[in-house]
Amino acid sequence: MPLREVDKMPRCASCGILVPCQEIAKTHASVKVIVCSEKCFRIYRTYWYPKYGQKRAS
Numbered sequence: 001m002p003l004r005e006v007d008k009m010p011r012c013a014s015c016g017i018l019v020p021c022q023e024i025a026k027t028h029a030s031v032k033v034i035v036c037s038e039k040c041f042r043i044y045r046t047y048w049y050p051k052y053g054q055k056r057a058s
């Protein structure tokens with residue numbers, strides 16, 4: 001089983017799905033963020049980061 005390839009896929013920082021090839025790399029608050037869409041980046045910025053951003057280890 002090609003699990004290694006799946007492990008290399010980035011996960012959307014907002015919705016958590018595996019993003020096989022069309023990920024969007026953003027930089028927010030000096031942290032590199034991978035998201036699957038502009039919509040997810042907005043959700044990350046307005047929801048995830050204020051709630052969890054400062055506590056995230058990676």
Ligand SMILES: [Zn+2]
Nearest residue numbers: 012015036040
């Ligand atoms: Zn997403």
